[in-house]
Amino acid sequence: MAGETTGRLIGHFQNIAEEQHGTGWSELWDNGESDLWDRGIPSPALTDIVAERRDLLSPVDANGVRKKALVPGCGKGHDAIMLALHGFDAWGLEISETAVSTAERYASEQMQSPSPENFARAEVGSGIEPGSVRFIQGDFFEQDWKVNLLGEAVKFDLIYDYTFLCALHPNMRCMWAKRMAELLKPGGLLICLEFPLWKDLKSPGPPWGLQGVYWDLLARGGDGLIEDGQGERPFPAMEHVQFVCELNHKPARSFKQGRGEDLLSLWRRL
Structure with a gap:
């Protein structure tokens, strides 16, 4: 089944x-084919770290103001909803209007009666008053949705990929x-569940193989095109590096599609 989906x-x-890929994803949503990638629940790896590392991922700042979280390509909204249930004001971004409508309907159910998968195994609820969750249609690489949503100056505290x-x-x-880097405020966190790491970098996608790609992009300031080997690229001048890695580990729980190779990495915006 996994091979058929891929x-x-x-x-x-x-x-x-390439420039029409956004339209391609919208077509899949409109044709009712979101089951090709929808996992049905929020990411267990993200749920666990949000619950267990509140020292790093407090949903409020020093002044008690709720932090803003973004999930680009949020799909049905599972992860954005989970973050809202843990106290963040969360936004889910999708290229498709159909996706946004689907996520809004799902959120209206989950915020009233959350599924157990929204919480880590040791939790009975999050113990934190929920924040808000909203969904917006837009192209991640364009400026209009963010300006209309928050204004030009406001940035996010947390982004999940x-x-x-x-x-x-x-x-x-x-x-x-x-x-x-543009969307995160200085000191903000980018959390990445790195997938797929089992797939050859030269194999066609989507999904495209990402073994070593996050490190090249974020720690080295590279372009992420590392098909010829990670070690051959020169380390860039530090002024080109905008993130520092604070955590990189194999999560105790993740989706079966990761084949046991998923890594959870956490990057702080400099």
């Missing part, structure tokens, strides 16, 4: 130009890293 995605995008970078053509990876 083959369907690769085939769908095979003859679509899972199955978003791997959905983008490799030529867009450098743009992804630059945009993440």
Whole structure:
């Protein structure tokens, strides 16, 4: 089944130009094919770290103001909803209007009666008053949705990436890293559930293989195009590096699609 899903995605995008990939994802939503990537629950790895590392991931700042979280390519909204239930004011961003409508309906149910999967195993609820969750249609790389949503100056405290970078053509990876740095406030956190790490970097996508790609993009300031080997690229001047890695480990729980190789990395915006 996994192979059929991957083959369907690769085939769908095979003859679509890079600049039209957003339209390609919208078509899949409109055709009712979101089951190709929807996991049905929030990310267990993210749920666990939010519950267990409140020293790093407090939902409020020193003044008691709720922190703002963003989930680009949020799909049905599982992760944005979970973050809201743990006290963040969360936004989910999707390229598709159909996706936004779907997420809004799902959120209205979950915020009233959350599924147990929204909490870590040791939790009975989060013990924190929920924040808000909202969904917006827009292109991650454009400015209009963010200006309309928060204003030009406001930035996010937290961004979560899972199955978003791997959905983008490799030529867009450098743009992804630059945009993440633009959207995060200094000191803000980018959490990445790195997937797929089992897939050959030269194999077609989506999903595109990402072994070593996050490190190249965020720690080294590279372009993420490392098919010829990670060790051959020169380390950039530090002024080009906008993130520092604070955590990188294999999570105790993750989705079966990761084949036991998923890594959870946490990056602080300099």
